[in-house]
Amino acid sequence: MTPRRNENSRRAILTAALELLTETGYTAVTIEAIAARAGVGKQTIYRWWRGKGAVILDALTDGLPDVIELPDSGDLRTDLREVLRATVAEFADPRMSATTRALTIETLADDDLAAQVRDRLLRPQLDAVRARLASARDAGQVRPDAPLDQVVELLFGPLYHRWLLRNGPLTDTYADGIVDLTLAAVTPR
């Protein structure tokens, strides 16, 4: 195949994967169905991807920017609440949650896929929050010795924990509460 045909097939495959994901949900998506909708043979997909998880990850990250920048309203609490409310909404959405659950299952059994999901899907988001915390620190709104990597985990960790254990509602109020607790931990005294 020429590079051009490769790229056309690649786009068709990723588009088909994303459409099927939206229409039927992760579990029902198969390599066969992706191939059929994209008008390619199954072997074409297996030549470029190791399995369904890898295709879906590429479909989800295709076209995403490598670097995300968070809105900076000047008020850290407002900006963090916005991010955490959006994340909570993703976890609370049945279809999004099903995709996250299925991808998580695959990453727990596949170190390489885990690294890719982390670095391509999650890392830009975590880095954006870290950068926003750093600018707040420069503005004197976060104490200078706050360990920013851990502060990021203080924000997102509880959401993952609650989603994994299903031990409470995932709501805006919950997101706001986690932001408030985290800010109480890092606001200069």
Added chain:
Amino acid sequence: MTPRRNENSRRAILTAALELLTETGYTAVTIEAIAARAGVGKQTIYRWWRGKGAVILDALTDGLPDVIELPDSGDLRTDLREVLRATVAEFADPRMSATTRALTIETLADDDLAAQVRDRLLRPQLDAVRARLASARDAGQVRPDAPLDQVVELLFGPLYHRWLLRNGPLTDTYADGIVDLTLAAVTPR
């Protein structure tokens, strides 16, 4: 079978499951191997349990107390560091981590098993930490309006997040740092 023979078989099965888990790791454990070691037929196991995850969960929780009490040294930081260091050590231990990973995979695909793992394996631990926080609140070491359920998630969430994403070392220093941040969030000003 008499109830007595039931109980003997049950114990033999749980003991076999735990031994095999320790010797070979979760993935290699099969219902066949458990049955063979316990000296029972496979059908005996399937009559009482829905699958490997359910047997392993029973084996892990058998004999655990319903209510755990945390040591209370009088110093909240000391007590929480001890709990979080122990949890971090479990995540960092390859065999324990493999068991947790395998159980997590099964719970992500099985709501009923998820509820059982949460309520029987994790809940007693989370409740113990919550009770320790409540006694610290009564002693004036935690501010009276601190949302204790969320504080518990602030402690454990980051550990799960880091374990899931594998984006940093799971060490005593890390555990201590999370305790320090959490206490900064809830210590009366």
